[in-house]
Amino acid sequence: MIALVVSIHRWIKSNKNVTQLEVAWTFITGDSAMYQTNNLIANGRLFSVTPVSRVICLDAANGQLLWSFDPESVNPGSGDADQRGLMYWQDDDDQRIMSAKGAWLYSLDAKSGAPVKSFGEGGWIHLGEALDVEGRPNVGLNTPGYIYRDMFIIGTNVPEDVPGAIRAFDVRTGERKWIFHTLPRPGEYGSETWPPDYLKRTGGASDWSGIAIDTARGIVYASTETAGPDFYGGERFGQNLFANSLVALDINTGQRLWHHQLVHHDLWDMDLCTPPTLLSITQNGQKRDIVAQGTKMGLLFVFDRETGEPIWPIEERPVPQSKLSEVKTWPTQPFPTIPPPLTSQRYTEEDYSDISPLAKQLSMDVISRSGSSGSFPAPGLEQTIIFPGYDGGMEWGGSAADPDGILYVNVNEIPWFYQLVKTKGPDGKPLPFGERNYLVQCASCHGIDRSGYPEGGFPSLVDVSQRLQKPAVKVLIDHGGGRMPAFNQLSEERKESILRYLFNEPEPPREFQPDEDGPPYVFRGFQRWFDREGYPAIKPPWGTLNAVDLNTGTIKWKVPLGEYKELTARGIPITGTENYGGPVVTAGGLIFIGATADSQFRAFDKNTGEMVWQHDLPLDGNATPSTYMINGKQYVVISAGGAKTNRPKGGTLVAFKLPD
Numbered sequence: 233m234i235a236l237v238v239s240i241h242r243w244i245k246s247n248k249n250v251t252q253l254e255v256a257w258t259f260i261t262g263d264s265a266m267y268q269t270n271n272l273i274a275n276g277r278l279f280s281v282t283p284v285s286r287v288i289c290l291d292a293a294n295g296q297l298l299w300s301f302d303p304e305s306v307n308p309g310s311g312d313a314d315q316r317g318l319m320y321w322q323d324d325d326d327q328r329i330m331s332a333k334g335a336w337l338y339s340l341d342a343k344s345g346a347p348v349k350s351f352g353e354g355g356w357i358h359l360g361e362a363l364d365v366e367g368r369p370n371v372g373l374n375t376p377g378y379i380y381r382d383m384f385i386i387g388t389n390v391p392e393d394v395p396g397a398i399r400a401f402d403v404r405t406g407e408r409k410w411i412f413h414t415l416p417r418p419g420e421y422g423s424e425t426w427p428p429d430y431l432k433r434t435g436g437a438s439d440w441s442g443i444a445i446d447t448a449r450g451i452v453y454a455s456t457e458t459a460g461p462d463f464y465g466g467e468r469f470g471q472n473l474f475a476n477s478l479v480a481l482d483i484n485t486g487q488r489l490w491h492h493q494l495v496h497h498d499l500w501d502m503d504l505c506t507p508p509t510l511l512s513i514t515q516n517g518q519k520r521d522i523v524a525q526g527t528k529m530g531l532l533f534v535f536d537r538e539t540g541e542p543i544w545p546i547e548e549r550p551v552p553q554s555k556l557s558e559v560k561t562w563p564t565q566p567f568p569t570i571p572p573p574l575t576s577q578r579y580t581e582e583d584y585s586d587i588s589p590l591a592k593q594l595s596m597d598v599i600s601r602s603g604s605s606g607s608f609p610a611p612g613l614e615q616t617i618i619f620p621g622y623d624g625g626m627e628w629g630g631s632a633a634d635p636d637g638i639l640y641v642n643v644n645e646i647p648w649f650y651q652l653v654k655t656k657g658p659d660g661k662p663l664p665f666g667e668r669n670y671l672v673q674c675a676s677c678h679g680i681d682r683s684g685y686p687e688g689g690f691p692s693l694v695d696v697s698q699r700l701q702k703p704a705v706k707v708l709i710d711h712g713g714g715r716m717p718a719f720n721q722l723s724e725e726r727k728e729s730i731l732r733y734l735f736n737e738p739e740p741p742r743e744f745q746p747d748e749d750g751p752p753y754v755f756r757g758f759q760r761w762f763d764r765e766g767y768p769a770i771k772p773p774w775g776t777l778n779a780v781d782l783n784t785g786t787i788k789w790k791v792p793l794g795e796y797k798e799l800t801a802r803g804i805p806i807t808g809t810e811n812y813g814g815p816v817v818t819a820g821g822l823i824f825i826g827a828t829a830d831s832q833f834r835a836f837d838k839n840t841g842e843m844v845w846q847h848d849l850p851l852d853g854n855a856t857p858s859t860y861m862i863n864g865k866q867y868v869v870i871s872a873g874g875a876k877t878n879r880p881k882g883g884t885l886v887a888f889k890l891p892d
Contacts, residue, residue: 244866244890246821246837250845253835253888256867257295258850261288261883266854267873268628268813270317271885273860274342275327281315283873283883285333289345292869293862295887299345303333306347307356310334311711311718316442316628316855317376319384321403328403330384332373334711335359335718337386339406352406359388362399362408364417369394370711370718375442375507375628378452380483383409385452387439391719392460395431396438398452398479400486410486414438414456414474421488422473433467436460437475441628442507444523446537450483453523453537455504461672462501463652463755466558471496476504478525478533480540490540494525494533497562499554499611500618500650501755502528506626506641510537511633513783524633524782526626529607530575530643533568534782544570544785552605555612556652558752565608570785574626574643574778579604579619583647583770587804591763598761598769602649609650611753619770621648622758629814629827629856634838637783640823642793642811644775646768647761652753653680665742666733669726672750673719679757682734686878690716690758697735705731767796772807777815777825779841789841794828812876814856816868826853826870829877833857833870833886851882865889 244250261267265283272279278292289298303310311334319330320342327342328351335358339351347355360368371394377386385400395415401408415437416422426434439454446453459468459475476495481488495502506526513520521537534543548564576583579599585591604617624644631641655671656662663671671680677690684692696705709727712718719727732739761769768774772792779788794809811827818824822844823836831852835845851874859868867889875881 244818244820244822244868247844249890250822250835252890253845253847253868254891255847256887256889258887259290259295259297259885261286261885263883264881265873265883266314266875266881267851267871267883268314268316268855269871270856271858271869271871272318272320273858274320274322276862277342278869278885279318279320279329279342280871280885281318281331283881285313285315285331287318287329287331287338287340287345289329289342290885292860292867292887295885301338301340301345301347303336303338307334307336309707309711310336311370311708311713313372313374313389313712316374319376319379321379321384323382330403331376332359335370335372337373339403350405357401357406362411363388363394363397364411364413365395372712372718375440378443378445379403380445380447385443385445385483387441387443387454389440390435390438392462393435395435396456398439398443398454398481398486400483412479412481412486412488414454414479415459416473425471425473427468427470430468434459434461436462437472441503441505442630444508444510445483446510446521449538451489451537452481452483453508453510454479454481455506455508455525457503457505458495458498458501461751463499464559464751464753465497465499466560466751466753469497469560471562472498476502478504478508478523478535480523480537492533492535492540492542492546492566494527494566496565499559499561500608501622502607505624505628507630509631509633509639511637511639511782512635513637515783522782524631524639526631526641528622528625528627529577529620530573530625531568532571532574532639532780533566534571534785542568543782544568551608552610555610556753559611561611571780571782572787574641574776574780574787574790575620575645577620578606579617579647579770585763585767585769586771587763587767587799587807588765591765591767591769594763595769611652613652613654615649615651615756617647617761618650619647620644621646621760623648623810627812629812632815632817632823634817637781638788638838639780639782640778640815640817640838641780642775642777642815642825642827644810645770646774646810647770649756649759649761651756653756655750655752655754664733664739666729666739668750669729670733671754673722673726673730675754675757677716677758679759680754693734702731702735705734767799767807768810772805775808775811775828777823777836777841779838791836791841791843793825793834794830794832796830810877812854816857816859818859824857824859824868824870826855826857826872828852829879831872831874833888847888849886850884852876852879
């Protein structure tokens with residue numbers, strides 16, 4: 233009865249009162265970086281992780297600060313990473329918030345913000361422990377896990393040389409309850425899909441994008457990443473389970489129930505970068521509980537939650553094969569037959585940019601030289617177009633679902649370039665030790681020429697010696713920061729060689745060791761394909777919001793998401809923009825989403841895709857919004873921090889509600 237009264241009085245309803253939404257409050261964190269937090273609301277309080285990983289607690293009705301906890305106060309120099317949310321647990325009066333910074337995960341009293349002394353080492357645990365690896369690597373956690381009874385269950389953000397895992401911990405003490413090795417150990421199921429001695433040469437295959445839990449069935453669903461090294465797989469040929477897989481685990485033991493690998497022997501960084509989504513559909517008059525998994529390729533794979541049976545057939549289709557003798561490509565890749573792809577699957581002449589004659593000519597010139605092979609181009613030394621590319625299709629913001637069996641998800645349609653380069657000079661001899669280590673460890677993000685990928689959060693290192701002191705860069709290598717993982721597993725000799733290379737210092741004489749040669753090829757680096765105006769070199773839309781009816785496996789509607797007003801003023805239809813951050817769907821029939829590169833917050837009618845409201849944000853809202861009720865009023869809040877796609881950055885929370 234209370235819920236009915238609330239919905240009559242202050243519930244935000246599509247096309248009826250959504251246009252009356254106004255800013256309820258704002259809170260400026262004072263921090264500036266990527267602000268990707270999906271905020272958590274409990275007992276009238278809002279909990280958020282700021283761009284530098286401080287945990288803050290606000291009065292959710294007015295945005296007043298109640299407390300703040302800075303992990304630097306107890307573990308200084310632990311490094312930052314993009315935090316996308318928190319975990320909350322309550323047992324009577326014991327209320328706790330769990331959040332991570334660097335390699336440390338903290339348990340805080342939700343009422344005061346003080347560390348819970350009975351948890352771990354006085355309020356925190358090191359995520360590199362209880363990982364079943366040597367030492368204590370600086371792994372991290374950028375996507376929150378889930379609470380199940382008295383456990384919290386998390387994936388792990390690992391460097392490419394550290395094996396990944398999914399783990400459950402006691403929420404009171406921080407003690408590990410179980411572990412599932414996403415990179416199996418010798419003798420475990422899946423180890424037969426790797427070559428001999430694989431653990432000496434690889435890592436990764438972890439879950440960094442997030443998990444989903446079916447509490448009634450007691451099943452954890454996890455989506456995993458590429459095995460390391462991301463782009464060179466010459467020494468890890470095989471299917472490489474459980475990399476790039478949707479894995480279902482028993483929630484009490486961590487035992488595998490079923491799995492599906494959605495990319496075999498990944499050589500293109502095609503992580504399953506979006507968490508699984510649970511929903512129910514109706515087929516032949518029968519209700520069926522399903523789990524849907526999106527991919528960077530813009531594909532949706534849909535399975536029965538309990539059995540893992542595909543709802544619709546999945547086909548293994550041939551893909552282009554490697555041009556390099558040292559790199560072997562898996563012959564086929566899986567493709568769902570239903571639903572249809574949410575993005576184009578290959579850049580063709582029909583995709584030439586049409587926003588200007590110059591942009592179209594550029595498209596024609598580049599594709600004539602580079603060619604295009606979809607998301608699985610043949611590894612080689614020539615530049616080619618990879619589309620869909622490294623940032624989707626779907627991305628880490630995930631999707632939203634409603635009880636009608638409709639899934640809502642935003643996607644990118646941005647072309648990128650793919651190319652491998654040699655780590656040996658023209659004479660066939662290995663490059664200098666520092667340059668070779670830079671190429672192997674750093675070039676995939678910062679580029680072989682050190683020019684970086686600023687729009688993706690990886691700055692140029694060309695002039696790093698003029699901006700930073702050498703000890704500060706060493707701290708970043710050891711502990712990570714932003715999107716950069718920690719590299720503390722590297723030997724001091726290798727780290728010092730990279731520093732000398734970056735700071736243009738001479739390399740001391742050193743006898744070459746054959747076992748230190750490293751891979752013969754490395755990835756050139758992340759590079760979007762832009763036209764000369766700086767827009768994606770492909771026909772719009774560049775970003776869309778989609779509704780997929782999973783009862784029938786059909787796309788219900790698709791609309792552009794985001795706008796470049798300067799292009800609209802030129803008479804070009806709304807193009808959409810690259811987008812990061814997911815949607816939330818409400819019982820009132822609305823989809824709320826930020827995500828776009830135009831600092832707008834929008835609401836769409838969930839049935840038609842019509843945009844029914846939008847509002848300016850101080851910065852891009854690259855986060856999934858949250859909605860909540862206080863005193864009979866519905867609020868919608870989003871973190872606005874910008875910084876993605878080379879946009880302005882900051883850190884502000886903005887909440888909206890209907891007028892009093």
